[in-house]
Amino acid sequence: MSSWPLVLLVAAPVIAGLGSLVVQQRRAIEVLQCAQAGAMLAAAALVAGQIIAAGEASVGGFLQVDALSAWLDLIIGFVGSSGTLYAVGYVGEELDRAHVSLKRYSQFFCLFDMYLASMLLAVNLENIAIMWIAIEGSTLSAALLIGFDRSKAALEAGWKYVILSSVGIALALFGTILVYYSSEHILGVSNEALRWSQLYRVAEKLDPVAIKVAFIFALIGYGTKAGVAPMHTWLPDAHAEAPTPVSAMLSANMLTVAVYAILRFKAVTDRSVGPEFAGKLIVGLALLSLAVSAIFILVQRDYKRLFAYSSIEHIGIALLGFGIGGLGVFAGAWHLMNHALAKSTAFYGAGLVFLRHDHKSLDRVTGLLEQMPVAGTAILVAGVALAGLPPFGLFISEVLIVAGSYTIRPEVAYVFLALLALAFATLLYQVLRMVLGEPGEAGTALGRQCRIFTSAAVGINIVALGTIGLRVPPGLETLLASILKIFGVGMEAPR
Amino acid sequence: MSLFSIDVGSQLVDLGSALLLLTCFAIVAQRRLSACVDLFVLQSVFLALTASLVAFLTGIHHIYVAAALTIVVKAVIIPRILKQVIEHVNVKRELEMNVNVPTGLLICGALVILAFFITQPIIPLGFLLTRDSLAIALAIVLIGFFMMIARKKAVTQVIGFLVMENGLFLGATAAAYGMPLIVELGVFFDLLVGTLIIGIYSHRLQDAFDSVDTSKLTTLKE
């Protein structure tokens, strides 16, 4: 089992990032970034392939990949690479318009890659504490990216983000310490006491109360980063004010990574105190998130905030799936992947609209399908997918989650369906009035290069979204099956 | 180990933890900004002492490293950064609060009780040496958190955050006999960078809004 794909996966962004900081030369950076995108995608695919084939891969006990990590690798790798392409187009356009200097241009890509790298690192780590460090790393790089264009709003958003998520992350660290505190008696005062695999093994012996408290801290801590209500408050600001490629990455990747962290803790907690405890908490918060997002989507006046709230909703749905367990886990994982694709697509579209009109007001944007076909299509397709309509995967996962929750607690299913319907109505109301109708103000047309790169990114995403809409490719199926095993469920689903 | 019997040692560790807690209350009670920073330095020193005490008693040596780092980072570098920020943004010496001092102290007391209440069932499985440090660590985390809510100025929020960090560190070293070294290093690195970034932000905020009263940052809302 060769370990280089895994190394490449984490290393590629780092190299590319440092490279772009060094070369300070546009074409070179573009080439570098495109290469990076390709490398990352290939590496992610290879890693996933290894896992599908062998079940596990590791590099010196430091990097350790199981099905769940591989799933995240795929998501981050794919969306990350399309996002990189998009960023090349987007920030390039800003460079052409002299909104950013070449220096800050290269800085941006350095940060952007570091951000991707830290996330890729976080999901491939074996040690929960080091995972914490990596996630904190991503928080910090994101903090700088959000404030990238130094408008007042951006600064405010960045400040709120950095404070809130630092607090959250601190709480998560306390949770980690508690786990360590209770595990070191069995595994000794050493790295062993922080390894997932070991923790799973000895989970039954861990002290239940300690684990419960630890999980609460982890849930709230990482929940803050995942944008789970009521810890979500930073999210709309950050998504709205960050440069759009960053918004896309925040929504599609970082939230997903935070969910991943919660899941890791949940896996330990379930083994130790049974699935009900964690399940209850997660389901409660998930439903709260749905309610909050549905309501705020309705009153939204800003299209980037709109998609931000929709992210809160979908993270909530995915968590609900994991919370109810069983096939909910399948659905949750599936939901995460499809949401990452759809939401990044939505933000790509939104970004193009922003470049053209230079404002984020919903009411002033109409007739996108006619005015900007690419952006219009992106937003329309993404909107339909995010509203949970077939032929897209989000429909599948939502139905499965409803079914799962109904068999466990019907009232959850009722509430969930009601909130889904509300969110559906509100989201489509907003999206459709953007894409349909007569075009409004003209705005400034986009440069050719920008159009090429961004259209490529959008195209890739939409194709992927369509292909995995109504069928799980066999490879992914095996991955999902082994993910289910992590949560102690078999794939004994009647067809 | 020959000098002290275990229980004396545990007495000392508890004493250290208690001192940390006291400094917390002091910070909450403190109205002057620079004094807050000084108190934070003092707390960090106590923290380092407690940590090294644990290291000495248990003979787990990498905790010494952690203690040393604490001194360097929290007692020297970070206070300097903070002072610089204070200089640059020339904040008023008086602090505005959302909650007045007596109420604040009361709440902090309640938080301490909460901490003990929660950790009660867990403590028995702790090491004999560090009986109540976990409870105290949790208490300090909560109080730090509360400080961030209660105080308006950016810098004081940073201090609150750092106090939280101290609590965490106490939990890690005293209660859990220290994380593995690499973890400690990573945590400290992140902490440093984080504080730097927060510093940068408060600079920019000062430039943009000519104040760092974060309660004025309310343009982004529904």
Place this chain on the structure above:
Amino acid sequence: MTVLLVGLLAIYMAGIILPPCFPGRPRIQNLVAHGLATGAGLVGIVLGLAGLLVPEPWTVSAESTIPFLSFAIRLDPLASFFVLTISLVGLAASIFALGYVTEFYGRSSIAAMGSLFNGFLLSMTLVVMADNGFLFLIVWELMALLSYFLVVTEHEKAEVRYAGLFYLIMAHVGTAFIVLTFLIFFQEAGSFSFEAFRHPEQPLPEGMRTLAFLMALVGFGAKAGIVPLHVWLPYAHPAAPSHISALMSGVMIKTAIYALLRVYFDFLGGQFPWWWGFVVLLVGTTSALLGVMYALMENDLKRLLAFSSVENVGIILLGIGAGMIFQSYGLKEFAALGLLAGLYHTINHAMFKGLLFMGAGSLLYAAHTRNMEEYGGLLRRMPWTGLFFLVGAVSISALPLANGFVSEWLVFQTLFLSLKLPALFLKLMLPIAAALLALTGVLALVCFAKAFGMSFLALPRSSHARHAKEVPIAMRIGMGFLAVWCVGLGLAPMIVVPLLNRITGPLTGVSISDKVLALDGWALAPVNVQFSSISPPMLAAMLIACGLLGLFLAFMFGGRLVTRSHKTWGCGINLSSRTEYTATGFVQPIKRVFSTIYQPTVKLETEFLEESRYFAKRRRFEFHIEPVFQKYLYDPLVDFFVGMADRLRILQAGSLHLYLAYIFVTLVVLLLFAV
């Protein structure tokens, strides 16, 4: 069958994929898309007939990689019947569209319209063929989505966007209830396969069955357009291009009828208390009556037709509801009769509503307006369209020799058979329902007398109408096709009934076709010929004979006299379109009589001459009827949500301290109570 099915899917897929392959060539796109749809329609007709005739239900299925989902297709008589109906109307609509979409050249993308059109037809066909709950939900939602995009073809108009959104949301809410319905079965069956729904390990508890009944009624009712869930219908159906409206009103809402029958008689095995049937009956009566009453007041031809769809769905439900009541008392033959009546009316309504919407489309095409007050005198300018529209109007008014008469007659008989029921309450209620059905019928007659009279008779009421021309041949063929079916279905029940019997047989467990077709097929009887009977062919013969007699008399006495033509005497004033009765005036007495239902608001403004207040310069009269359900049911709901959302903005007040407090409180609460 396999060949047919694969062929059908293949042609539709081609119809979806190919049109965009000819960018910038609308004519070719049109030919490809609708030509292929026509072919698919033919295949579908064969498939439907085959499915009706094969002895055993025909199934095929393909596994999927998604849990609980399998691409299972099942063609039992019920499904095949709807496949047949869909294909018939689809065929006509495709031919019609060949001519009709020329309107949209250069305005909208023909490729998109064509692909969506094929996709819409495909999804409808799959809805009735699906044999797996999950698959059903997917195609059901696809059907809604595709039809939405077709509805907003002219999305530059604000009202079209509103209509589309309203429709989409209502459809989705309906789907939520359908999901719940299926989940109730799912919980017992542990699978989404319809086969498992039919035969769960242990039967559903009574409460669950009742819940399923209600959920299904609401969920599918929203699509079928039962009152009070009908409000989207008069917006969405007119907004769509007319051949789409024909499909939506003609067949799409019927998929809901299909699903209801599927759930009540197939999944629930036709075992239910009498009050279920009564609820359906009640819903049916209300929808029928209110539907036609609102239709009567409409001057927008397409809105009128949409409302009349609500009415006809009500009539269908009347038949089904009565059937359910009989079923619950074990009177299986009558139950079968009720279902048969309902199904007969289903296909009939598909035919004449499709025809009428196409007629409306032709008028729109020729006169560029949907307002009846601006038509008039079109029968002379568009003789073919007029003739076909008349056939449709006669059919939908359930007048003899057209198909509507036969099915409505059967519904009447089913309701009259209530004298065989044990319960006095029902003995009284069903005849009253019959009386209300009679009222509905005659109001429909008035409604379509108005529609035809105002549009096609007397003098043109606008320059549009004056310059109208007959529509292209393709459109006429499309309409003629359905017109022929309207008459055929009315004259040849002896062919239709045995086919329908193949559906009701399995559902109710008895075969009644030989009893319904008394006197070796010449007469149609409600199970026992003693009770009553009609013979459409005989009636036709009588009418023709008597008509000939009339002609004979006329020309025997004064045949040599040539008729002199002279303009109508207008009491000395020259006759102009201003002196004609308006559509609004025509229904004014009815509006006044039923004012409790309409709650009309009348506004009359008069401008007087400066010289004297005795001479009016101009008067302006307008009246509106209260859209009761929207005003008292839907608007308050929307207002509630918007208002709540507005009040909750405060949560996101922008204060960092507040946000920190959220986290802090959550943490403390969880620590206190969760551990």
Place this chain on the structure above:
Amino acid sequence: MMLQAITLVVAQAIVLLAISPFLVGLIRKVKARFQCRRGAGVFQPYADLAKLFRKQPVISTTTSWIFTATPYILFASTLSAGLLVPTFISQTPMNFAGNIIALVYLLALGTFFLILAGLDAGSAFGGMGSSREAIVASLTEPAMILSIFAIALTAGSTNLSTIVHKTALMEGIVTDPSPHLMALAALCIVALAETGRVPVDNPATHLELTMIHEAMVLEYSGRYLALVEWAAGLKLAVFLTLIANVFAPWGIATTLTPAAMGIGLVTYILKIAGLAMLIGTLECMFAKLRLFRVTDLLGVAFILALLGLVFFYILRG
């Protein structure tokens, strides 16, 4: 057998066609007498028809083929409806061809085209007539259906001949008359409304305030008018026959012996003549109601029919 059936049908057609103008004339005569006039002879309507057939028809230029087709359709539908009702023999061969619902809808067919014709001429009168006809028809129908059903219950059939035959043979005849009476009352009101008599409509006036049927046919002349008038007469005959034979099938021929048929024919003519005179009397006793008062009258009819139903079920347990 077949031949016999055909002859019977033709005979019935002839009887109806022949008797309907007579009924009209009779009513007019009665009214004239009540108004202390001698009035025209009861056979005047035949002369009128003959005259109209011979006159040259004038057709409005605004009209379409609907206008010219309507009289024939009207005539055909009314006559066919008449063929469904047993006149002097209880078992009409056409029994199987349609029951009471079919009869109602055949008449509706005529009404439909008459309304269209009224609109077609394009004059305000025609429109007004059509619109009023519409409201009256729509209010009549429910009462009619219910009353018919109340009667049908006793015979257990909605086929007219079956009803009449059974009642004539005293099969399943009601022991208690109350449901029958109520149904009868209801049906009488319906008949007055449907045939356009006072107090619903006044066939003797051409005053735009009051006329309904006359307004619709205002543009007709010559043979078209003749057919329309004849059809109106037929409709009257049909309803009178219905009432007479359903409620008092006395003397109607239950077998096909010549004697029986003879008696049947005579009694039939007497019965409907009596009814016609009754109508004439009523028309003199009552004034025409305002259009929007008609609703009350027909509402009463509906309630009566409903009560008939209720009584039937309650009395039959």
